[in-house]
Amino acid sequence: MANLDTIVALATATGSGAIAVIRLSGPQAIPIVKGVFKGKDLAKQASHTVHFGTIRNGTEILDEVLVSLFVAPHSYTREDVVEISAHNSRYIIERILELLIQRGARAARPGEFTLRAFLNGQMDLSQAEAVADLIASTSAASHLVAMQQMRGGFSTVLKQLREQLIQFASLVELELDFSEEDVEFANRSQLEALIVEINRVIHKLIGSFEQGNVLKNGVPVVIAGRPNVGKSTLLNTLLNEERAIVSDIAGTTRDTIEDEVNIHGVTFRFIDTAGIRDTRDVIEAKGVERTREKMRKARLIVYLADPQQDDLDEIKSQLAEVAQLGVPYVTVVNKVDLLTRDHVDTLNAINPLFISAKNNTGVEELKEELLRKVNLHKLDAGDVLVTNVRHVEALRRTEEALQGVLLGIKGSVTSDFLAMDIRQALHHLGEITGSVSTDDLLDNIFSKFCIGK
Ligand code: GDP
Secondary structure, eight states: OOOOOEEEEOOOOOSOOOOEEEESSSTHHHHHHHTEESSSSSGOOOSEEEEEEEEEETTTTEEEEEEEEEEETTTSSSSSSSEEEEEEEHHHHHHHEEEEEETOOOOOOTTTHHHHHHHSSSSSHHHHHHHHHHOOSHHHHHHHHHHHHHHHHHHHHHHHHHHHHHHHHHHHHHHHGGGGGGGSSSSSSHHHHHHHHHHHHHHHHHHHHHHHHHHHHHHEEEEEOOTTTHHHHHHHHHHHTTTTHHHHTTTTTOOOOOOEEEEEEEEEEEEEHHHHHHOOOSSSSHHHHHHHHHHHHEEEEEEOOHHHHHHHOHHHHHHHHHHHHSEEEEEOOGGGOOOOOHHHHGGGGGEEEOOOOTTTSSSHHHHHHHHHHTTOOOOEEEEEEEEOOHHHHHHHHHHHHHHHHHHHHHHHHOHHHHHHHHHHHHHHHHHHSSSOOOHHHHHHHHHTSSOOO
């Protein structure tokens, strides 16, 4: 699918930094830059070469630059791509962009380079989406799953499933041409075995979403407990070590900034902490429902108790309430610095972690416990995890269609019905990789990218 126009955008972030990269893609990329570049004749240079020279507007020198050439199809978009590395001055960048647009380039829309890469077959849709995930990744785990998806791990699995299904679909459809003769080209028990196997893989992929989602978006955690047990103090202690990471997040594409703590490469997300910090007594009637709701939605609860305020029986009854929610929780006794030996012995009955949020004692052990509790499988670079809601929904629809095929085989339905259900399953699988896509879907996905990507 050839694009006739040539697009241009700043590919690096605006702001301070030594170098800015301006990228062009399209059939006129090389001639346009050649027209404003003084140095070697770019039209005569090999792909994957870099050239020093100046960008000029007539006789005016705008900048000394390096120009990198990527000749189609050996580029990110599979079109001719030129990257101009210039000095990162806002003035220079604006002037160069303006000049290139005057010469016939068009300002790129968000994600348009990656959209072209997809449309030109460089990558499928799930890989294109992984590019955005990769850029947004803030932890070792989210980086690993995005990288895996971008490099095509997920796509390969889907492609294999599709190929097997297509083969059977064609056999079943062939039967339609011979409907009077009542022949069966597609062996039903083989088809059934195939569908069962495909369903098993799809089921596993759907099951991986819980972990994939958590790795990509962070583990939602609620710190709960009565007022003054030390919830905010604990959160601050956890965050203090992570200030750098937290402030880094501000510039990314996230809608809301949450309190995030990176523990051994996994992001823990303390959700809506304003609400949590406001939370009054869990056992108290007022506000209980709101707190409960937050706790129910969490993947993990850290329940803080303060023996200065409550005796063992009270803490036990609070814990019983927490247990009812059915969410994994960690029992933590705070302010261990104020406890006597006897106190600790008594409290051992509930087998808690003892910490002092204020003095940062036991917090490391708490972190280890959090990691253990979410029970993430150790990830290998080869693991395929589904991290995208759109993908998991398409997989669920595929699974449903395949159930239809299985029922059809059992009920000995005619080939045309069987073929319809198989096609339906193929359609949903294709939605993930983009072999089936609509303009709306593509708009929706690529408009979330930044310009220049
Ligand atoms: P929250 O209402 O649960 O968020 O509790 P805060 O974090 O505001 O803490 C309530 C009080 O307990 C504050 O005065 C804290 O300084 C104090 N506090 C918190 N953690 C500790 C601790 O480990 N030891 C001691 N001695 N005091 C603590």
